[in-house]
Amino acid sequence: MTVPPAPSPRTLAAGRLRANRPALLGAAVLAVSVSLALAAPLIAALTGHEVQAVDLSNRFAAPSGEHLLGTDELGRDVALRLIFGARISLAVGLIAALASGLLGAALGVVAGYYGDALDDVLMRLADILLALPLLPVLIVLAAVDAGKLGLPEWDGEGGDLARLVTIIALFGWPSVARLVRGVTLSLKQRDFVRAARALGASPARLMLRHILPNAASPAIVATTLLAGQAILFESVLSFLGLGIQPPRASWGGMLTGAQDLVWSAPMLVIYPGAAIFASVLALNFLGDGLQDALDPRADENRRRR
Amino acid sequence: MIRYLAGRAAQSALVMLIMSFLVYGLIGLMPGDPIDLMLSADPRLTPEDATRLRALHGLDRPIGERYLAWLAAAAQGELGYSRLHAQPVTAVLASHLGHTLALLGTSFVLAIAIAVPLGVAAARRPRGFLDHTVNLCCFAGISVPPFWLALLLIMAFAVGLGWLPAGGLRSPGGDGGWTDRLAHMVLPVATLTLASVAGYTRFVRAAMIEALRQDFVRTARAKGAGEGRVLVRHALRAALVPVVTIVALHFGGLVSGALVTETMFAYPGMGRMIYDAIMGNDFNLALAGLVLATVVTLLANLAADLAYAALDPRVNLARDAK
Numbered sequence: 001m002t003v004p005p006a007p008s009p010r011t012l013a014a015g016r017l018r019a020n021r022p023a024l025l026g027a028a029v030l031a032v033s034v035s036l037a038l039a040a041p042l043i044a045a046l047t048g049h050e051v052q053a054v055d056l057s058n059r060f061a062a063p064s065g066e067h068l069l070g071t072d073e074l075g076r077d078v079a080l081r082l083i084f085g086a087r088i089s090l091a092v093g094l095i096a097a098l099a100s101g102l103l104g105a106a107l108g109v110v111a112g113y114y115g116d117a118l119d120d121v122l123m124r125l126a127d128i129l130l131a132l133p134l135l136p137v138l139i140v141l142a143a144v145d146a147g148k149l150g151l152p153e154w155d156g157e158g159g160d161l162a163r164l165v166t167i168i169a170l171f172g173w174p175s176v177a178r179l180v181r182g183v184t185l186s187l188k189q190r191d192f193v194r195a196a197r198a199l200g201a202s203p204a205r206l207m208l209r210h211i212l213p214n215a216a217s218p219a220i221v222a223t224t225l226l227a228g229q230a231i232l233f234e235s236v237l238s239f240l241g242l243g244i245q246p247p248r249a250s251w252g253g254m255l256t257g258a259q260d261l262v263w264s265a266p267m268l269v270i271y272p273g274a275a276i277f278a279s280v281l282a283l284n285f286l287g288d289g290l291q292d293a294l295d296p297r298a299d300e301n302r303r304r305r
Numbered sequence: 306m307i308r309y310l311a312g313r314a315a316q317s318a319l320v321m322l323i324m325s326f327l328v329y330g331l332i333g334l335m336p337g338d339p340i341d342l343m344l345s346a347d348p349r350l351t352p353e354d355a356t357r358l359r360a361l362h363g364l365d366r367p368i369g370e371r372y373l374a375w376l377a378a379a380a381q382g383e384l385g386y387s388r389l390h391a392q393p394v395t396a397v398l399a400s401h402l403g404h405t406l407a408l409l410g411t412s413f414v415l416a417i418a419i420a421v422p423l424g425v426a427a428a429r430r431p432r433g434f435l436d437h438t439v440n441l442c443c444f445a446g447i448s449v450p451p452f453w454l455a456l457l458l459i460m461a462f463a464v465g466l467g468w469l470p471a472g473g474l475r476s477p478g479g480d481g482g483w484t485d486r487l488a489h490m491v492l493p494v495a496t497l498t499l500a501s502v503a504g505y506t507r508f509v510r511a512a513m514i515e516a517l518r519q520d521f522v523r524t525a526r527a528k529g530a531g532e533g534r535v536l537v538r539h540a541l542r543a544a545l546v547p548v549v550t551i552v553a554l555h556f557g558g559l560v561s562g563a564l565v566t567e568t569m570f571a572y573p574g575m576g577r578m579i580y581d582a583i584m585g586n587d588f589n590l591a592l593a594g595l596v597l598a599t600v601v602t603l604l605a606n607l608a609a610d611l612a613y614a615a616l617d618p619r620v621n622l623a624r625d626a627k
Contacts, residue, residue, distance in 0.1 A: 277445075
């Protein structure tokens with residue numbers, strides 16, 4: 001007689017995630033938006049519309065077979081602009097979150113491993129960044145002239161995108177760094193890390209191979225939640241005219257044009273905002289679900305209640 | 306205790322100095338400078354004039370030197386002149402600060418007054434019906450872009466129903482009575498409250514769940530204390546310690562929220578003033594506004610640390626301060 005092998009932690013986590021309906025819904029919404037965003041040029045070709053094609057004879061058209069969600073104040077296809085806006089928001093959200101996640105994990109593990117003055121400086125910096133009135137600071141950063149710093153000007157296609165990702169990532173890392181530092185502090189005292197060190201593993205190997213993999217769960221959760229934050233910041237900066245520059249479609253930018261039309265064309269306000277709301281909500285649901293799923297004590301907690 | 310206070314205050318002062326220098330440097334990196342603005346306004350000025358003017362105003366000196374000069378002047382309350390408002394910066398700050406305090410204060414009190422009962426009620430039965438409902442609303446609250454929320458409220462209550470004004474401080478040509486003034490506050494306050502209440506409720510709920518697990522709660526129940534007394538006197542009191550800290554740490558978020566809200570509702574507060582100053586190349590005003598916002602945020606953090614020490618008897622300052 002054979003005993004079935006005990007389920008691995010990963011299987012257990014996947015099971016817990018599948019049982020979490022909001023998280024599943026979030027994952028599904030994200031999958032659909034990412035697919036739509038990736039397929040945007042294809043969809044444009046299929047419908048025969050161009051995302052920036054202005055048609056002043058056909059402004060504020062009602063939804064129809066030709067224009068699924070109607071047209072905006074310049075006669076552009078709203079549905080197509082939403083799909084192209086998803087490319088911007090999701091790209092900024094995911095890349096900025098990934099960058100700050102990696103930066104945060106690196107700084108967190110270094111601070112926790114070496115401790116002392118380095119730890120003090122990094123964590124004080126993290127405290128300050130977490131406490132700052134972020135939006136005014138981001139607005140100044142978005143307005144800064146990189147040329148004055150001797151940096152190359154970020155002009156042309158993708159320049160505004162790179163600038164947004166950079167400034168959001170610069171402020172996103174502290175939450176991840178704090179979590180990873182906390183895990184590192186407890187892990188570096190554990191026997192398996194001491195054993196590896198006694199066997200002559202270098203600090204780099206200890207951090208990369210032994211500590212970081214065990215700190216991955218909280219870092220992944222925090223990064224997922226950061227992606228939602230990044231999308232919110234991208235949208236508000238684009239809305240204020242400091243992010244993605246028109247005529248390129250972004251959800252925040254679409255709302256800039258629509259805010260003067262609240263009296264005449266309210267649907268133009270509803271669609272882009274709902275798109276931002278839905279994707280941020282999806283990321284928050286997914287992050288929360290991952291947190292429950294990746295926490296080994298989750299089952300025990302649930303049983304205790 | 307005194308040593309801890311002094312050390313913490315000195316640390317905060319140092320951080321404020323560093324932050325003000327960083328903000329000073331950032332403002333200096335914005336496109337153009339005051340002399341460029343003079344050049345664009347007067348075509349008769351030559352490049353030689355520009356060089357002479359820059360030297361006159363000290364703009365050709367190194368940034369450290371310029372910062373120290375600004376700091377020395379600022380310490381004496383001399384913050385320069387605002388380009389957009391044609392008034393001394395101090396006068397502009399003073400006239401906007403009150404409006405922001407009214408908006409921030411009202412929203413903050415409202416948000417706390419809603420968040421504490423909701424968080425406590427949700428924490429009583431984790432994963433119960435009420436908890437799920439509150440949780441869902443909180444997720445919606447932290448996911449909604451505040452500027453879109455403002456637009457939705459304007460569409461519903463100003464455009465659709467016509468109950469409330471869409472922005473500004475008072476009706477043009479109105480009698481300027483307090484009802485008119487209050488009506489203009491409703492939507493901005495509602496926006497800022499809704500934008501912050503979800504986060505606060507989550508903090509309260511998490512802290513309460515943690516507190517209700519503690520032994521002293523079981524003890525209180527065992528000795529026969531009523532449910533209300535257990536919740537409020539025992540659990541909530543313990544839960545308030547982390548909540549006060551984390552709410553104070555989120556003061557910066559409140560400032561960001563005020564910037565969005567004030568901009569959306571054309572409300573003449575500090576947030577909108579900072580935004581207008583940055584967009585309008587009003588260097589002196591943007592600098593002073595940003596430094597003020599940062600300093601106030603850092604003071605809130607300091608207050609959070611001190612409140613934490615004062616509220617939690619387990620925190621031993623003499624030991625921590627070593």
